[in-house]
Amino acid sequence: MRAVGIDVHGGTNVLQVRRVPEPQVGAGEVLVRTVASSLNPVDSKTREWEIGKLPANLGWDLAGVVVASSDERFRPGERVIAMSAQIATGRGTWADLVSLPGDLLATAPAQVGFEDAATLPLAGLTALQALQLAKVGAGDRVLVVGAVGGVGGLAVQLARHLGAAQVDGLVSRASHVDAARELGAEEVTVDPATLSEGAYQVVLHTAGPHVTHVLAAGGRYVSIADVPLPDVPGASKSYVEQSGEQLAELASLVDDGVLRTRVAASFPVEQAREAHERFEAGGLLGKVVLNFSPPTSERGE
Ligand SMILES: NC(=O)c1ccc[n+]([C@@H]2O[C@H](COP(=O)([O-])OP(=O)(O)OC[C@H]3O[C@@H](n4cnc5c(N)ncnc54)[C@H](OP(=O)(O)O)[C@@H]3O)[C@@H](O)[C@H]2O)c1
Known part of the structure; x- marks a missing residue:
């Protein structure tokens, strides 16, 4: 089967689409x-x-x-989504076949296709868990x-769903303002x-310099970014955790x-390098997807 991997760290040129053995399905796992x-x-950081x-x-x-399952909750033929903490487990998902513990899986949302469903796991779990830590x-x-980032775009929507009275956004460029409003x-x-001082009970920081002057007294400042936390009361970091249960919640939403x-x-x-280059160029209004559908000539084999 095909898998996208690296033998050394470096630029996009170290990415290789190679043939690797198919994974075994362990007890309680789903292929x-x-x-x-x-x-x-994280994929770019792991590479680089x-x-x-x-x-x-x-x-x-x-x-x-699902093609095979030793977890009775998932049957062959079922559409699923999952997040695999690749750095910790070594189980990267950029492969034709992936075997994961059933607890990491959820039924995919029915209303969107696979490409849209694939944008949900890491970014969605991160947004949900960070907002929960912030007790929104x-x-x-x-x-x-x-x-409007991968995590931020979902966090804006989830914060409203969790009952926030108002959700505001800070974006990197003027051309992103309308997208955040949408x-x-x-x-x-x-x-x-231009943001009001002390106006926010919750700040979710995903990128750029810290923005602490806006935090209300007693407010919660949660960052997911790879920068040290600011020295303000109520500041904490959120690190994403695998959870099929929470993925099911996100799929329902x-x-x-x-x-x-x-x-x-x-x-x-096959264009994993180009995908990384597009992703790292930034300025995106949405996620970059890798599509594993077999080439037309291989379909039906
Ligand atoms: N702790 C965890 O568990 C965890 C989980 C997921 C992600 N992360 C980290 O969180 C960060 C965000 O992840 P992501 O997937 O949301 O990335 P992303 O899709 O690249 O989104 C980042 C967004 O922030 C914008 N941005 C950059 N600088 C900004 C600034 N100064 N002010 C306002 N917006 C700014 C970017 O705009 P441009 O594209 O225009 O630059 C982009 O829209 C990454 O560093 C990632 O590694 C951590």
């Missing part, structure tokens, strides 16, 4: 034929930085079809820093200096029309 995955910053063991197959997001609830005014952000700016997924670009797996 999934991958249809789509999406790129996340000294992270994880080598050689490695990359990829955290998975959307595909009724009456809170929430600022999402990086409001996701449900009310006040959107590119300039942190997609089917209920609460959460909108966004695909900015899609590349066949």
Whole structure:
């Protein structure tokens, strides 16, 4: 089967689409034929930085079809999604077949295709868990820093769903303001200096410099970014954890029309390098997807 992996750390040129043995299905595991995955910053960092063991197959997001299962909750033919913490487990999802513990899987949302479903796992779990850590609830005014990013775009929508009174956004460029509003952000700016001092019960920081002057007394500042926390009371970091249960919640929210997924670009797996280059160029309004559908000539084999 095909898998996208690295033998050394480096630029996009170290990515290889290679033939590797198919995985064994362990007890309690589910074997999934991958249809789509999406790129996340961790994939670029793992490729480029000294992270994880080598050689490695990359990829955290998975959307595909069950082909074999030793977990009675999932049957062959079922459409599923999952997040695999690739650095910790070594099980990258950028492969034609992926075997994962059943606890990491959820039924894929029915209302969207595989590419959209593949944008949900890592970014969705991160957004949900960070907002839960921040205890977002009724009456809170929430600022999402990086409001149209992979995580931020879902966080804006989830914060509203969790009952926030108002969700505002900070974005990197003026051309992103309307997109943040379409996701449900009310006040959107590119300039942190224009944000009201002490106005927010919750700040979710996903990118860029910290924005602490806006935090209300007693407010919660949660960051997911790879930068040290600011020295303010109530600041904490959130690290994403695998959870099939929470993925099922997110999938239901997609089917209920609460959460909108966004695909900015899609590349066949053979173009993994081009996909990384597009992702790292930034300025995206949606996620970059890797598509594992077999080439037309191989279909039906
Ligand atoms: N702790 C965890 O468990 C965890 C989980 C997931 C992600 N992360 C980390 O969280 C970060 C965000 O992840 P992501 O998937 O959302 O990345 P992403 O899709 O690249 O989104 C980041 C967004 O922030 C914007 N941005 C950059 N600088 C900004 C600034 N100064 N002000 C406002 N917006 C700014 C970017 O805009 P441009 O594209 O225009 O630059 C982009 O829209 C990454 O560093 C990632 O590694 C951590």
